[in-house]
Amino acid sequence: MNVTELFTDRLVLQVVDDSRAGQVLDYLYRNREFLAEWEVLRDSSFYSIDSQRLLLLQDTQQMNRGELFKVWIYRKSDPQVIIGTVTLSNIVRGAFLSCHLGYRLDGSFEGLGYMTEAIQEVVRYAFEELQLHRVEANIMPRNLGSLRVVQKLGFHEEGLAHKYLKIHGNWEDHIHMVRLNPNID
Numbered sequence: 001m002n003v004t005e006l007f008t009d010r011l012v013l014q015v016v017d018d019s020r021a022g023q024v025l026d027y028l029y030r031n032r033e034f035l036a037e038w039e040v041l042r043d044s045s046f047y048s049i050d051s052q053r054l055l056l057l058q059d060t061q062q063m064n065r066g067e068l069f070k071v072w073i074y075r076k077s078d079p080q081v082i083i084g085t086v087t088l089s090n091i092v093r094g095a096f097l098s099c100h101l102g103y104r105l106d107g108s109f110e111g112l113g114y115m116t117e118a119i120q121e122v123v124r125y126a127f128e129e130l131q132l133h134r135v136e137a138n139i140m141p142r143n144l145g146s147l148r149v150v151q152k153l154g155f156h157e158e159g160l161a162h163k164y165l166k167i168h169g170n171w172e173d174h175i176h177m178v179r180l181n182p183n184i185d
Contacts, residue, residue, distance in 0.1 A: 006071060006125060008117045012079060013071035013086065017060055020082075021052040024072065027082035027106065028052070034107035038143065041169050067091050069130065073105070073118050083109050086122045088135070097133035097184070099126065101150075116149050123153065127181040134181070138164060138174035147175065155179040 006013040016024070028035075029047055036042075045051055062068035068091060073084040084105035091099040101123070105115045126132045137155060139146045155177040163171035 003125070003129065006121050008121050010076055011114060011118055011121075012074045012076055013118055013121060014074060015063065015070065016056065016072050018053040018056040020072070021049050021056055023080070023082050024056065025049055025052045027072075027084075031104075031106055035104055037168050038104070038140070040165075040167060062089075066093070069099075069122070069125070071118075071122065073114065075114070082106075084115065084118065086115075086118050088122065088126055088130075088132075091130070091132070097131065099130075099132055099135055101135050101137040103146075103149075110145065116152055119149060120153055123179060127183065131184070132181060133184045135179050137177045139177060140167065140172050141175055147177070150177045150179070153179065 004015045025047065032047065059068060059070050063070065067089070069088040071086055072082045073086065074081065075083060085103065087102040088099040089102060101119070103115060103119060123135055126135050135155075137146075137150050138161060139150065141147075141160075156179070158176045158178050161174045161176055164174040165172055
């Protein structure tokens with residue numbers, strides 16, 4: 001991956017390396033309770049600087065192989081504090097040209113349009129720079145805020161995946177939301 005930063009009106013979306021593990025850990029720790037119901041169960045070792053350094057190194061390796069594109073969200077007005085992340089994972093080339101979209105936001109910044117702004121820019125990057133055909137997001141039906149974000153950005157529902165992911169200790173259904181690149185036939 002050559003790009004290390006994307007910009008929107010209010011945000012800087014940065015690819016970070018293990019030197020930012022402290023900022024990542026601060027974000028995760030601040031949002032530990034807020035994010036818990038939407039993520040896999042995490043043990044206490046996840047919330048350590050060493051674990052975050054290792055995860056960031058793994059992200060860098062996956063990005064170097066073209067399998068992942070992950071940016072951390074900073075507000076231009078406070079460029080030292082992470083408020084979220086947007087990830088394009090499972091990037092597949094060849095006949096598929098697709099990826100999975102994942103995202104999370106600091107709970108204190110919900111409802112301000114930051115995530116919509118960040119995802120819009122990352123999807124633009126996926127379509128224009130990475131030349132992907134599909135971006136897929138899988139969202140629990142009860143996560144109405146997340147569904148609204150992708151619907152605003154032109155994602156459409158392709159169906160329901162029953163017991164798709166084990167989230168917070170329970171197998172959860174997910175709505176399969178997709179956006180197609182209008183420039184690729």
